[in-house]
Amino acid sequence: MIPHPAYTVDPWTLRETELDLDMLAQSESLFALSNGHIGWRGNLDEGEPNGLPGSYLNGFHELHPMPYAEAGYGNPESGQTVVNVTNGKIIRLLVDDEPFDLRYGVLHSHERVLDLRAGVLRRSCEWTSPAGRTVRVTSTRLVSFSQRAVAAIAYEVEPIDGAARIVVQSELVAAEQMPSQSADPRVAAALDRTLQPEAGYATGTRLALAHSTLRSGLRMAVTADHMVDGPEGTTTFAEFSENVSRLLVTSVVQPGGRLRLEKFVAYGWSAERSLPALRDQVEAAMAGARSTGWNELLRQQREYLDDFWERADVEVEGDAEIQQAVRFALFHVLQAGARAEQRALGAKGLTGSGYDGHSFWDTETVVLPVLAATLPEAVSHALRWRHSTLGAARERARLLGLEGAAFPWRTINGEEGSGYWPAGTAAFHINADIADAVVRYTASSGDPDFEREVGVELLVETARLWRSLGHHDSAGAFHIDGVTGPDEYSAVADDNVYTNLMAQANLRAAADAVERHPEQAHVLGVDAEETAAWRDAAAAIALPYNHDLAVHEQSADFTGHQTWDFDHTDPEQYPLLLHFPYFDLYRKQVIKQADLVLAMYLRSEAFDQGQKARNFAYYEPLTVRDSSLSAYCQAVMAAEVGHLELAYDYLGEAALMDLDDLENNTSDGLHIASLAGTWTALVAGLGGMRLRGDRLAFAPSLPQRLSRLAFRLQFRGRRLQVEITPSGATYTLADGQPLELYHCGEPVTVSTDKAVSCDLHTLPHLPDPSQPKGRQPLKRRLGPLP
Numbered sequence: 001m002i003p004h005p006a007y008t009v010d011p012w013t014l015r016e017t018e019l020d021l022d023m024l025a026q027s028e029s030l031f032a033l034s035n036g037h038i039g040w041r042g043n044l045d046e047g048e049p050n051g052l053p054g055s056y057l058n059g060f061h062e063l064h065p066m067p068y069a070e071a072g073y074g075n076p077e078s079g080q081t082v083v084n085v086t087n088g089k090i091i092r093l094l095v096d097d098e099p100f101d102l103r104y105g106v107l108h109s110h111e112r113v114l115d116l117r118a119g120v121l122r123r124s125c126e127w128t129s130p131a132g133r134t135v136r137v138t139s140t141r142l143v144s145f146s147q148r149a150v151a152a153i154a155y156e157v158e159p160i161d162g163a164a165r166i167v168v169q170s171e172l173v174a175a176e177q178m179p180s181q182s183a184d185p186r187v188a189a190a191l192d193r194t195l196q197p198e199a200g201y202a203t204g205t206r207l208a209l210a211h212s213t214l215r216s217g218l219r220m221a222v223t224a225d226h227m228v229d230g231p232e233g234t235t236t237f238a239e240f241s242e243n244v245s246r247l248l249v250t251s252v253v254q255p256g257g258r259l260r261l262e263k264f265v266a267y268g269w270s271a272e273r274s275l276p277a278l279r280d281q282v283e284a285a286m287a288g289a290r291s292t293g294w295n296e297l298l299r300q301q302r303e304y305l306d307d308f309w310e311r312a313d314v315e316v317e318g319d320a321e322i323q324q325a326v327r328f329a330l331f332h333v334l335q336a337g338a339r340a341e342q343r344a345l346g347a348k349g350l351t352g353s354g355y356d357g358h359s360f361w362d363t364e365t366v367v368l369p370v371l372a373a374t375l376p377e378a379v380s381h382a383l384r385w386r387h388s389t390l391g392a393a394r395e396r397a398r399l400l401g402l403e404g405a406a407f408p409w410r411t412i413n414g415e416e417g418s419g420y421w422p423a424g425t426a427a428f429h430i431n432a433d434i435a436d437a438v439v440r441y442t443a444s445s446g447d448p449d450f451e452r453e454v455g456v457e458l459l460v461e462t463a464r465l466w467r468s469l470g471h472h473d474s475a476g477a478f479h480i481d482g483v484t485g486p487d488e489y490s491a492v493a494d495d496n497v498y499t500n501l502m503a504q505a506n507l508r509a510a511a512d513a514v515e516r517h518p519e520q521a522h523v524l525g526v527d528a529e530e531t532a533a534w535r536d537a538a539a540a541i542a543l544p545y546n547h548d549l550a551v552h553e554q555s556a557d558f559t560g561h562q563t564w565d566f567d568h569t570d571p572e573q574y575p576l577l578l579h580f581p582y583f584d585l586y587r588k589q590v591i592k593q594a595d596l597v598l599a600m601y602l603r604s605e606a607f608d609q610g611q612k613a614r615n616f617a618y619y620e621p622l623t624v625r626d627s628s629l630s631a632y633c634q635a636v637m638a639a640e641v642g643h644l645e646l647a648y649d650y651l652g653e654a655a656l657m658d659l660d661d662l663e664n665n666t667s668d669g670l671h672i673a674s675l676a677g678t679w680t681a682l683v684a685g686l687g688g689m690r691l692r693g694d695r696l697a698f699a700p701s702l703p704q705r706l707s708r709l710a711f712r713l714q715f716r717g718r719r720l721q722v723e724i725t726p727s728g729a730t731y732t733l734a735d736g737q738p739l740e741l742y743h744c745g746e747p748v749t750v751s752t753d754k755a756v757s758c759d760l761h762t763l764p765h766l767p768d769p770s771q772p773k774g775r776q777p778l779k780r781r782l783g784p785l786p
Contacts, residue, residue, distance in 0.1 A: 002321060002659045009320045014114040014328055014659075019102060019125075025051020025667030030658065031114050031121050032332075032351035032670070033143040036340035036378070038151055038267050039350020040089055042112070042121060045139050045155065046100055047090045051667055053176045055087045056350045058343040060269045061357065061412045062194045063215040066419045074399055076419055078215075080412040082346070082357025083194050086209050086222045087176055088265035091155050092169040093137065098129040100137065105129045116331045117309065119145065119301040126160065134160040146300035147292065148339045149285035153263045154294055159255050166259050168249040172200075172209045172224055175243045195220075198275055200245050202238035207245035208282075210275060216413075220269035221278045223286045227262040227294070234259065264289040308334060310712070311719060312374035314682055317708035319780070325655035326682060329675035330374065336672050337371050337378035342385045344412055345672070352669020358410040358417055361430040361486075362629055362673035364437035365602070370676040373683075373713035376445045383441060386434055387454045389414025390461060397465060400425070404464025407431050422491035422582070426484040428469060431462040432502035436602065439509045443694045446716040456513045456520040463510035463534050466503040470537060478540040485555065486629070487595035489576070489585040493555035495542045498599040501606055507538040543606075551618045552611065554596045563622070564590035566772040574775070575626035575663075590772075591619060593627035594634050601636050604690055613641040613766060620769035628657050631777065632677025636685040639701060642764040648703035649777040651681040683711050687722060688761060697742035698731075699761040700724045705780065715739070720750070730757045 002009065006018045014030060024044075028051050031042025041054030063078045093100035102110070102125075110125040121141045128134040136158040143151045157166050174195050195211035198219070202208075205228065210221040226247055228236060234251040251259045266285035270278055289297070312330055316323040336349035344359035345367055363382065371378045386407065392414040393405035400406055408416035409424040418424025438455045441447070470480040480503060485496035511531040514521035521527075544553035553559055564585075573579040576590065585592075596619055600612050607615070616637050625631060635650035657674040658666045683689050686709055688699030696715055702724055710723040718736030722729060731750045733739055738751040743758045750756045771777070 002324075002656065009324050011320070011323050012116050012327065014116075014324070016112045019107065019110040021049055021103070024049060026661050027112070028052060028054065029351050029666050029668070029670050031112060032335075032349075033119075033121055033141060033151070034335040034350040035143045035145050035148060036336060036338045036345075036350070037148050037343070038143050040141070040143055040151060041352065042114075043089060044102070045089065045091045045123065045141075045153070046093060047087070047173075048101065049103060052179060052352060053084060053087060054352055055085050055089065056082055056353075056357070057085050057220060057267055057269050058340055058346075058350060059412060060085060060213075060218055060220055061216055062213045062218075068419065072421070074425065075421065076416045079417045079419065080216075080356065080358070080415070082353050082412065083213065084176060084178060084353065085195070085220055085267070085269075086172050086174040086211065088151060088172055088222055088224055088263075088267070089141070089153065090171040090173055091139070091153065091261065091263065092171065093157060094167040094169075095129050095133050095135050095157075096131055096165050098131050098133070100127065100129075100135075102127065108134075114328075116327050117302065117305055118298070119305045119331075120298070133162065133164050135164060135166075136160055140298075142297065142301055143335075144289075144297055144301060145304040145338055147285070147289060147297070148341070149266045149268055149282065150289045150297070151265045151267070152289065152294060152297055153261075153265075155261045155263065156258050157253065158258045159253050161255065163252060163254045166251050166253050168259065168261055170207075170224065170226060170247045170249070170261060170263050172207050172222055172245040172265075173243065174209055174211055195243075197242035199279070200240050200242065202240035202245045202247065204238065205236060205247055207238065207240075207247060208279070209243070209245050210279060216271075218269060218271050219273065219275065219278055220267070221275075221282045222265060222267050223279075223282045224263060224265045225286055225290055226264070228260070229262075230259040231257050262294045264294075308375070311714055313712055314679065315708065315710040316682070316706065318706040322652065322655055322682075325659055326678050328659065329655065329678040330370075332670055333367060333370055333672060333676050333679070334375060336367070337375060337382065340378065340381055340385075342381050342388060344385055345382055346412075347672060348669030349672045351672075352667070354665065354668030355410070356417065357412055359412065360410050361427070361433045364430075364433045366629065366632070366673040366680065367676045368437045369440060370679045372441050372444050373715070376441070376447075376714060379437070379441045379445070380447060380450055383434075383438060383450075383458070384454055387458055390457065394461065402465055403468035404466075405431070405461035406465055407434055407462075422586075423484055423488050426482065426492050427488075428465070428480075428483050429485060429496070429499040429502055431465050432499065432506040435459050435462045435506040435509060436502060439505070440691060443691060444715055451513060452517055452520060456517050457524060459506065459510040459513045460521075460524050460526055463507050466507055467530075467533055467537055470503070472537070472540065476540050477542045478537040479542045485595045486598055487554065487591045487593055488627070489590050489592040490554060490558065490595070491582070491586050493558070495544050495553075496555040496595070497543055497552050498554075498595050500541045500543060501599050501603040504538045504541040505603060507534040511535050511538075549618065551615050552596055552607075554591070554619070558589065559618075561587060561589045564588040564772075566590075566775075569773070571774045574624060576624065577626060589622050591623040593625065593630035594619070594623055594637075597623070597637050598633045601633050601640075601684070604640075609641070612637065613764070616641050616643075617766075617769045620771060622772065624772050624775050625653075628654075628663060628671040628674040629677070631657070632674065632681045632685075635677075635681035639685040640688065640699070642766045643768060644701055644703050644763055646768065646777070647681070647685050648705070648780050651678070651685060652780040653777045654678050654681050682709060683713070687711065687724065692742060695741055696720075696739075697745075698722065698729065699744050700729045701761045701763055702726060724760070726760070728757050728759050730755055
C-alpha cells in the first residue's frame, strides 16, 4: 500500500490522497477503527462501493456445521464465525436527486487520513454529480476508547457552485450482502441469513434495531441518534423496516452554507440478557453519548491517546517508513485490546473477517507481550477471558483422554473451532503459550491479585495436560510425541523442541506457583507428589540434537528428512499450502514459519550463543515465511546472533506486512500479530530486550541506516525510556521506584534522578545465511536514505 502513489509517509498519520477502487478492500482494513469491543472497517460512508462490508462486536458469532468426509472421534461438530453485525456507519447522500456514488460523475479530489494521535478517520472530497452539481463532503469517524459501547460520525455537505437540494439518509442496516466465499482457507466462512430480526423503531431522530443469531443464540441491539444543523427549512423524517432503520434529512443549501449531521451509535450484545434489558443497555449508552456530545468525545479520544503514546511511543530516526509503520502497528494493537475486557483478541482484531474472527496462540505469544509493556490492564483481561473458558478446555482434555485443560487451537467462544486435527488438536503448544503469557504478565506487571485469582489455576491445569500427554522412556527422558509445533508444515511430530521447551517452563512455573499459593493448591487438589512429578518431567525433557550437524532438531529426526526442492518451486506457488498437499509438506524439510528460532527467542536461556548461531544458520535456508508470524522473530534472533542488517530486513517485512499487503490478503483484515511483531523486532530485536525472571535485560544494537531508536514501556509500575544511538544506550526512568536491569549482562540501576548510559552491544561477525530461492526479505539497507 505505502508504495502506491496515493499513500504518503508521515510519522503520525496514514494518508490516502486519491481513491483507487481496485485497492478499496485493502484500504478498508488499514482505515478500520476499533476499541476492542466495536469494530468498524474503513468502508466509505455511503456504503458503496465496498470491498468487504464490516461491522463487528467482539465475541458475537454464529455457529455453523462442520462436515467431514469421514467421521472422526473428537472432531468438533460445529465451527464459529464472526458475524457482520448491524452497520451503523452508513450515511447516504443525494444531491438534486443524484446519489453520491464515486463510480459516477467526476471526483475532483478525495483524501482519507487515519490520525494516530486523535484516534479518528477523516475524509474529504469534492465531487460533481452527473447532472453537474459540485459539492464538498467531509466526515470524521471515531470508535470511542472512553465510552466502550459508542461510535460516532460527524458528516458535512457544502454546495460549491450553486444551491443544491440535499438529502442525507443516515441508516442502521442489518443483513448486508457479503462477497462470495473464497477458496482460501484463511478466509471466513460465508453464512447466509445470520441475523434474525427481533425489534426496532425509527422515531424523531432516534433509530434502533435488535437481532439474534439462529444457532449460537446471541442477541444484539444497536441504537443511533443524531444532531442536525442545517439552513432554515431543514426537515427530518424517520422510517423503519425489519432490517433497516433510517433517518432522512432534507434541506436546500446555498453556496457557503452547509448541512451537518452528528451521528451517535451505541452497540450491545449478550448471550443471556432479555430483549428489553439489552435495549435498555444500548439506550443508556446512547444517553451517555448524547450527553457527552461530539466535541467532548473527540477531546476524550485525544486525551486517551495522549496518555497511551506517552507510555508506549517508539521513535525511529533514519527510516521514515518504519517510523510510520511502528506507530500504525501500535495503534492497531491498542485498538484490538483496549476495551476487549474479557473477550478474545482475534488474529485480525476487529478489522476484518479473516480466519473467521478466531483467536489463536499468537495472541498470547506475540500480541500480549506488547500490551504488557504498553497497556497492562488489557493483558489481565485477555488472560481472564482464557480463564473463563477453562470449563470447555477441561472438557476437551477429557474428550482427548487427557488430564488438565486442552485449550483450543482456534476459537471465539472457548470451544475448539478447528476441524483439521493435525494443525489444530495436535498443536498442543497453545497451552504452554497461555502459561508463558501468565508468567510474563505476572513478572512484568507486579499485579498482586492476578496470579492468585487466575494464574495459578491456568498454570496447574496446563501442567496437568503436559504430564498426561508426555511419558518417560526406559532411560527416564520425558517425551511429548505426536504434536504440531509452530511450523504448520511439520505436523504430528515427536519431541518438537519448541513444544518441549515451552512445556518444561510451564511445568516448572506451575510447581513454583503452587508453592507460593498453598491455599489455591489445596483447592485445586495439588499435592507434593504431583508437583514432584512436574519437576521430574521438566528436568528430563527430551531435546533432540544432531551431533553431526551440531544443531538442534526442530523435532525428532527432522534433519534426516528430504529437503524441499526449492530450486523447482515457482514464486507463484507460494504459499505452498495452496499449491501442494500437506502430505508432501509434512515429510520434507521446509518450514512455514520460524519454529526452533522462536524457541531460541522465548526460551533463550536454554541455548548457548554458539548453538543459537548454528541453529539460525541451519534453519534460515529452510524457512519460506508463508506465515506473517515468522519475520518478526527471525528479526529478533538475527539481531542476537550477529546478522544485524538481516534483522533490519526482517523488521521491514513485519512492519509492512499490511501496509504493503505482502501476503495479498490485507483485504480480509490486518495481521495483528505481525503488527505487534513490528514492536518486538525493534524492542527485543534491535533493543535486545529479554525478561530475566522479574528483571529486564537489554543488549542494544543499531543497523547502519538507523541513527536513533527510542522506546517507552511500562514495567512493574514504572515507566522506562530506552534511547539507542550509535554512541551508546541511555536508560531513563520517568516515574516509579529505582529499577535494576541488565545491560549486556551487567547489572545497572536507573532512577528518576539518575539516567544511565552504556556502550552498545558488540556483535560477532558471521557469514550471512541464505534463504530459500526467491524467499529473501526485501533489503532495506539498499534503499535510499531519507
